[in-house]
Amino acid sequence: MYKTRMPSLRSSSVVRISQHYTPGPKASVGLASILRAGWVEASPRRGIRRDTCPGDDVLYCLSGRGQVETAGKTYSVKAGQLIWIDGSQPHGHLSDGEDPWSVMWFRLACRDATGFRSRAMGEGQLRIEVSQASDLIGWFQHVFDIMASREIDTDLHLHSAVARFLQLISSENAPTGGSSLPPSLLRLTEAIRAAPHLPWSEQEMVQSAQISASQIRRLFQQHMASTPRNFLRQERITMAQSIMLESTAPLYEIAQTCGFFDAYHLSRDFRRFVGRSPKEWREMEIGV
Template sequence: MQGVRRIDAMRKSMYETRMTEKSHVALSRISLYHLPDAASRYLFLTVLRAGWIDAAPGGGVSRSACPGDDVLYCLSGRGEVRIGADTYRLTPGQLVWIAGDVPHAHSADQNDPWSVMWFRIQGPDLPMLRLRVFGQGTPRVTIASGAEMIAWFQGLFSILADPRPGVDVRLNAVLGRFLELLTGPANSEARSILPASLDRLIQALMQRPESRWTAEDMARIARLSSSQLRRLFHQHMGVSPRTFLRNQRLVQAQRLMQESGMSLQQIAERCGFFDAFHFSREFKKVVGQSPSSWRESEWGN
């Protein structure tokens, strides 16, 4: 329990900035490690390392790759992060997600070195998770509520410092909360905040997925060119407009299969598919089983 007592003693200082007198030696306030069991590595999001460091001027690290991704949250000071060919400045209240599968580096400012809380995340498909959170955009966000993010780190440190049975399940749960904080509507740079043009189109597609939408129809609703629309849709939604529309049609079809006695042909026509064959082909490709098998399993006996 020594780690827990150490963290409890630091609760107050977590909400304070670094010492105004700058040191030329890095101060590691917290440094924690975790070794997940083999099954958890494939089942859950987990954390391999985490900590809180007051960096020395210019201090940093450069790697060709590392297991897992690093997430840095800047409490004070400034620093620079390089991910592949891209470079980002990090200032207080900003968070950056560093892909571990590409060359990367980060370093503190020479004149105003940062104080950062950080952790290394590992999971089954981190590239897909990054795409889901950031789309094709910048993996850096400004956190609207610094107190909430600091409290989240405090909870993470407490879990890692007291590795009772079930720690990997608890880490998976706390990482879910982190993703909620990261993509919540309060964070203006988060991917979940859609441009008005996309929001207008998405609402229309969700309300009328059965309509015979053409590329021109979508561009007209969004008030964008077709190429602009495709680019923005991929950036913010991670899929094309056509794929999003297909998925909305399949969701509507599932509801009708479960809640009505309509035939598959009727459902296909009602949901905007060309015919029952087209509907069945798309359904099986996405869901993994035929519509009739899905309906039978959902209805049961």
């Protein structure tokens, strides 16, 4: 967490903040943390290029322009845009020659970087417009303060900060007011939750959502990182769990009640989503 300058920018760029954090042995209990964070006012055509790095870099452009290469694509980035760089692949970024950018950035280390990217940005999205700039800048300033403090519980504060960042960025992809889901997807998910035991053919989903099947699949992937069928299975399992705890009904009856073909299909999906068999889960939860 010592203030240092980035080597590739040392000669003429202004490094306003550069913080480091080295997680200790106990810090690994968290899902994600921040290894580095900073604020750089780059000189014209200054940047870096790497094969890989230990984590994903997330850049927010305060002013000016720049260019980012990540995941095999090149993106132009301007003021008010945030871009998520996949650190597991070759990548780089370069400030504009005429209007060099000022960027706040941080490096995220986590167990499932792909999942984090999809959850925050949307499936396949690496660059977004940020409408709540003051909230995001305030978040960066909070992270800088955490890393500068070097408190004994820095790791816990950084875990919390990552969660807040995901919340901030995912809200940028949500409609203003009400549910964060588009109305068509909201109609369908509420209908499925109300009656997960029904067959829910593709045509029935189309009638409920009032959009095409391909649009339904796209919206599920974009907003829920799932498929319609997986969402239906998950709701059926949730229904089965409630029945398993509230009754002594045998598994084959529960399977039929919840819309599964038979007890085998319930057990198969239950283990895939929950990580245990229905019998093991039931005994664990009721303390048998």
